[in-house]
Amino acid sequence: MAPYEALYGRKCRSPIYWDEIEERKVLDPTAVPWIEDAYEKVKVIHQRLQTVQSRQKSYADNGRTDLKFEVGDKVFLKVTPLRSLTAGKGKKLQLRYIGPLEILQRVRNMAYRLELPASPSRIYDVFHVSMLKKYHPDPTHVLNPEEIDIDESLTYEERPVQILDRKVKELRTKQIPLVKVLWRNHEVEEAT
Numbered sequence: 001m002a003p004y005e006a007l008y009g010r011k012c013r014s015p016i017y018w019d020e021i022e023e024r025k026v027l028d029p030t031a032v033p034w035i036e037d038a039y040e041k042v043k044v045i046h047q048r049l050q051t052v053q054s055r056q057k058s059y060a061d062n063g064r065t066d067l068k069f070e071v072g073d074k075v076f077l078k079v080t081p082l083r084s085l086t087a088g089k090g091k092k093l094q095l096r097y098i099g100p101l102e103i104l105q106r107v108r109n110m111a112y113r114l115e116l117p118a119s120p121s122r123i124y125d126v127f128h129v130s131m132l133k134k135y136h137p138d139p140t141h142v143l144n145p146e147e148i149d150i151d152e153s154l155t156y157e158e159r160p161v162q163i164l165d166r167k168v169k170e171l172r173t174k175q176i177p178l179v180k181v182l183w184r185n186h187e188v189e190e191a192t
Helices: 003-008 031-062
Strands: 073-078 080-082 095-106 111-114 126-128 133-134 156-159 159-168 175-183
Touching: 073 111
Parallel strands: 080 156
Antiparallel strands: 073 095, 073 133, 095 111, 111 126, 159 175
8 A cells, every 4th residue: 555545544546546545436437427527637637657667767777887797806896975064074085885794605695795804893894886986997996995984884984193284363353273184094185
């Protein structure tokens, strides 16, 4: 049943089933001329909705490529940083992926088992393909997952390590103190 019907205990009045509410039904739709017109309009609406939905699906499918990996391939795993101190600043410098990690097994069409490091031991090792990114060998990409404390929800917390620089920006009526912070999982060039 529909959620509306489960919540209120009766069918929802919609343009599709407007004549089939509860026990009352129209016995002879030809007796009332506007009922036939309404049926025709509902059919036209259904046809137009199906046309639009199929067109939108074809546009979406054109841009979509299914990712497939083989056993032994290396991939990056998507993680979500929790940085409460910056409140939205420096998002482009946050760590988005850990790895490279090796694929141990293809569980289903869209799920893979990865070889995870020992530190996040309570994380289940099977991930959807949307959380994976193909690894192209490059030494600058490699981050050691042992250095990052990742919790069960694949998030980590950024913490400041050191204040590198201070200055005061002067506007016409006020002064704004600025501080350059070095974060725990980043290099000096990535300080914000």
